Amino acid sequence: MTYLDLLDPIRQLFAKTNKVSAKLFSFNSEGACPQCKGSGIERVELAFLDDIEMTCDVCHGSGYAPEVLKYLYKDKNIAEILKMTVAEASNFFEDRILQQQFNSLMSLGLDYIAIGQRLNTFSGGERQRLKLTKQINETDNIFVLDEPSTGLHPSDTEKLISLLNNLVEKGNTIIVIEHNLDIISQADWIVDIGPLAGDKGGELVFSGTVSGLLSAEKSLTGYYLKKYLEL
Structure with missing residues (x-):
């Protein structure tokens, strides 16, 4: 999740442990798969049909050059770690900065997402909650949210309500378009x-x-x- 700058500390940990450049663990830089250029997929053009996307047969979808995966952190390579959910990564890493990020994501019911998941694969509600995570400590802002509770378990909706109330207490204004009765009942x-x-x-x-x-x-x-x- 490059949007949250979550991957930079992980790359730094890999670089420090293996005494190599952190750029090696970026699929947008030195560590990119030479075949798919870091995307993990290959687009096949068909003459009379829509193009199709296939998993890259060199990196097998990881986006990394094969030689990058020989570098390990706590017995796992970078591709294995990026497949971890937020909850799994929270138990795996001890880094304070990472723990703060993981705790913010879990407070919004996003403990199930993979830490290497690309932004274009998230639903609208998930993207809105990701944005809230990045701005959780800001004040005097106006947030407009369109059904942020979509897909949430009731217990996770409670976490979302708690976060929204905290943002309001910090001087922010929250405008929410919602059908969820739990959220409606909390509105001012x-x-x-x-x-x-x-x-x-x-x-x-x-x-x-x-x-x-x-x-x-x-x-x-x-x-x-x-x-x-x-x-």
């Missing part, structure tokens, strides 16, 4: 658009606090939120 101010979807929606149904939404007769969101909170 709710704008409910409806009453239904598509051409039967688009009108302002309600604007106000959670307590006001619960008594709004025309709001379906308020109706279902009231039932949900009574469970």
Whole structure:
């Protein structure tokens, strides 16, 4: 995850342990596979069909030149480590900077992603949470999030809510487009658009606090939120 600068400390650990250049452990630099240039895939052009992508038969998808994989850190090569999930890497590494990054990712329910996963493979919700991880200590910002809870387990949604509340306490403003009732129930101010979807929606149904939404007769969101909170 180059977006979070997570890989740089790992490259430095490999370089220090093996007494070689850190650039050797970058698939965008000296360590890149000569066949696929670090992408891990090869694009095959077909005359009358769409191009297809195949795993590189030299690096087998790692993106690294084969000779790079002989260098080890704690008995693992760089490709094996980049396949680790955040949770696995947290148990593997002792580096303080890396641990801070791993803890931030796990607090947002991203413990399952591979630390070498490329940004273009993440879902929209995952990318939004990755951005929050990078800006977790900033203040006086405005964040606009589009359904960041998509795909989250309820326990991970609780972690997301905790993070959003912490960001607000630091002076940030969070604008969230959501259908998740747990997140809606935590909002300071709710704008409910409806009453239904598509051409039967688009009108302002309600604007106000959670307590006001619960008594709004025309709001379906308020109706279902009231039932949900009574469970």
